[in-house]
Amino acid sequence: MKTYLPRIIDKLLKDRLDAKGAVLLEGPKWCGKTTSAKEIANSFISMDQPDMSKQYQSMAEISPQQLLEGETPRLIDEWQIAPNLWNAVRYEVDQRDEFGQFILTGSAVPAKIDEFMHTGTGRISRLYMRPMSLYESNDSNGQVSIRDLFANKEISAKSDKDLYEIAFLICRGGWPKSVGLAEKQALFQAIDYFEAVVSSDISRVDYVKRDKEKAKRFLRSYARNVASRASLETIRQDILANYPGTFDPTTFYSYRDALVKIFVIEELPAWNPNLRSKIAIRTTDARYFVDPSIATSALQLGPNDLLNDLNTMGLIFENLCVRDLRIYADYLDGSIYQYRDSNGLECDTVIHLRDGSYGLVEIKLGGDTLIEEGANNLKVLASKIDTDKMQAPAFMLVLCANAPFAYRRKDGVYVAPVTCLKP
Secondary structure, three states: OOOOOOOOHHHHHHHHHOOOOEEEEEOOOOOOHHHHHHHHOOEEEEOOOOOOHHHHHHHHHHOHHHHHOOOOOEEEEOHHHOOOHHHHHHHHHHHHOOOOOEEEEEOOOOOOOOOOOOOOOOOEEEEEOOOOOOOOOOOOOOOEEHHHHHOOOOOOEEOOOOHHHHHHHHHHOOOHHHOOOOHHHHHHHHHHHHHHHHHHHHHHOOOOOOOHHHHHHHHHHHHHOOOOOOOHHHHHHHHHHHOOOOOOHHHHHHHHHHHHHOOOEOOEOEOOOOEOOOOOEOOOOEOOEOOHHHHHHHHOOOHHHHHOOHHHHHHHHHHHHHHHHHHHHHHOOEEEEEEEEOOOOEEEEEEEEOOOOEEEEEEEOOOHHHHHHHHHHHHHHHHHEOOOOOOOOOEEEEEEOOOOEEEEOOOOOEEEEHHHEEO
16 A cells, blocks of 8 residues: 655645635646545545445435535545535535535536536635645655745755656656556556546546547647647647648637646746836747646657657656646745747746745756756846836746756856755
């Protein structure tokens, strides 16, 4: 039996339960929502239990309160199978007038949400859970804290991961079931997840039958554009170039929206700082998956394939870093964004905290030339920010795959391997 690996979201879930009557824990299938919730819950019910699912759905229609009885916090797993449980939980929270009553977990947005469903504002708090970061899977030693970077502290750390190990971590992904397995078995978990998405999950989300091969083509094209700011129409045209007539706009957006609802795609919005010059800021989202292994599975790539195509590896490595930075930013009460302006200046990620402080991050595979390029980009962007109207960046970081050490350069820019990072 596997030992439970603590998740960064555990503390966030406890904090929310201390302040709200119920918490909705959303995220992709297999990312560990139920396992983490069970660590905190004192009773639970699984709405998708095969021998009871139909009965539970009927009970949810007739007398939903009976499903809510149990020691608190009570976990209701895959609650979206019976969407009217939402109103039942909201009502029960009002009646009990106590915090920490329910945890709802779900791996899809409910297909049928009608005008009678209350928003849950004030009663049900939302948390988003992703697959494991490298720190959670014990693949990062955690010697460099993002919190310390915001505090302008010195850093010193060493990574023992080589480029092949990074390629393996990209392809394995952060799926909890894959952690600790031998390489072949670990890599199969992401492939199996991908097959489940295209075979059934993309259709079950809203009961619209979708073609497995079309789903694969969509994800393959999306993966070819990972870490880019390609428009959705560009991605559609990419598919049509290889498979003419397969995706009209309505069909294309139906597939895309379904993948968003089951938390496969998680795009990165643009950051809009105050600049000294009137440069137009590009507002197109950057294209990412919730986990980099979805991209490698879609493209049928393994670790050696990535090593033989470092350009592709660099782009999918960005997806790995974005996944981890999102998890760490959530813990620090922040969000992440990306930046690009009309002059072509880019910043891969901006970590923005609720207090207004922010850090600029460039993501590079490694090597002196790429690190120097990333540092220069960060300094140019920092020089364009109007510090009369907003704070200067708290830090600038070049985040690498295989840089052997974490350190601060003479110009103040931090350099760190992702395998040394933690919140």
